[in-house]
Amino acid sequence: MVEGLVWLGTLAFAATGALKGVEKGFDLLGVLVLATVTAVGGGSIRDVLVGTLPPTALRNEPLLWSVVLTGLLVFRFHPRVHALGPLIHYLDTLGLGLFAALGAERGLQAGLGPFGVALAGTLSGVGGGVLRDVLSGEVPGILYRAGDLYASAAWVGALMVYALHGSYPEGALFLGALTTGLLRIFGRRLGLRLPTPK
Numbered sequence: 001m002v003e004g005l006v007w008l009g010t011l012a013f014a015a016t017g018a019l020k021g022v023e024k025g026f027d028l029l030g031v032l033v034l035a036t037v038t039a040v041g042g043g044s045i046r047d048v049l050v051g052t053l054p055p056t057a058l059r060n061e062p063l064l065w066s067v068v069l070t071g072l073l074v075f076r077f078h079p080r081v082h083a084l085g086p087l088i089h090y091l092d093t094l095g096l097g098l099f100a101a102l103g104a105e106r107g108l109q110a111g112l113g114p115f116g117v118a119l120a121g122t123l124s125g126v127g128g129g130v131l132r133d134v135l136s137g138e139v140p141g142i143l144y145r146a147g148d149l150y151a152s153a154a155w156v157g158a159l160m161v162y163a164l165h166g167s168y169p170e171g172a173l174f175l176g177a178l179t180t181g182l183l184r185i186f187g188r189r190l191g192l193r194l195p196t197p198k
Contacts, residue, residue: 002098002102002173005094005098006098006099006102007063007066008091008094008095009091009094009095009096009098009099010039010040010057010063010066010067010095011039011066011067011070012088012091012092012094012095013038013039013092013095013128013129014035014036014038014039014066014067014070014071014074015035015070015074015081015088015091016038016088016092016129016132017034017035017036017037017038017039017071017128017132018031018032018034018035018038018070018071018074018075018078019074019078019081019082019088020034020038020132020133020136021033021034021035021071021075021136022074022075022078024136024137026136028072028075031071031074031075032068032071032072032075033135034071034132034135034136035067035068035070035071035074036064036067036068036071037128037131037132037135038128038129038131038132039057039067039070039128040055040057040058040063040064040067040128041127041128041130041131041132042099042103042123042124042125042126042127042128042129042130042131043055043056043057043099043102043103043124043127043128044057044058044127045123045124045127046103046106046107046120046123046124046127047106049119049120049123050106050107050109050110050112050120051110052106090185093180093181093184093185094181095125096125096126096150096153096154096180096181096184097125097153097154097157097176097177097178097179097180097181097184098177099121099124099125099154100121100122100124100125100153100154100155100157100158100161100176100177100180101121101157101158101161101172101173101174101176101177101180102121102124102173103120103121103122103123103124103125103158104117104118104120104121104124104157104158104159104161104162104176105161105165105172105173106120106124107119107120107121107158107162108161108162108165114159114162117158117159117161117162118155118158118159118162119158120158121154121155121157121158121159121161121176122151122154122155122158124154125151125154125157125158125180126142126150126151126154129141129142130142144196148184148187148188148193149183149184149187149188149192149193149194150184152183152194153179153180153181153183153184153187154180156179156180156183157176157177157178157179157180157181157183158176158180160172160175160176160179161173161175161176164176
């Protein structure tokens with residue numbers, strides 16, 4: 001079940017990366033690069049930080065080829081994929097929640113404290129998007145998102161995993177992912193935002 005959701009979230013991230021490449025007018029290689037770094041970049045950064053080498057995603061050939069196939073499909077059918085915006089948003093949110101929770105779990109396995117676990121979870125969820133934005137010449141969206149709790153939602157979800165893993169290990173991952181997803185969805189609907197300078 002979790003493995004299937006991870007695949008779904010990874011391919012949703014790949015689609016968002018490929019769409020960014022299309023919007024920027026990148027060629028096929030550029031679109032595939034953005035699809036790949038968005039899909040596996042966050043987890044790879046996390047794995048390097050906790051000492052898992054080579055990163056898990058780079059050892060999963062079926063997943064990598066599926067990411068490339070997703071990029072190719074988006075490149076070819078991007079008007080239709082773009083029309084699926086709301087669905088892509090929810091799949092992206094699913095991926096964010098899952099990767100934040102799984103990244104937190106990886107931090108726990110590495111013996112990290114609460115800050116380290118939260119950082120591992122957040123990087124797992126948003127690292128690929130940061131790489132995508134930098135490669136496409138933009139300031140990473142997590143630094144200024146208005147009305148869209150993203151990195152902050154991943155941070156809270158990862159902390160939820162840390163807080164619950166000792167007393168409720170079976171549900172910690174689920175509740176951490178759910179917390180991240182709900183914060184993002186309802187944060188956007190309610191227009192919640194972090195403070196900015198006046």
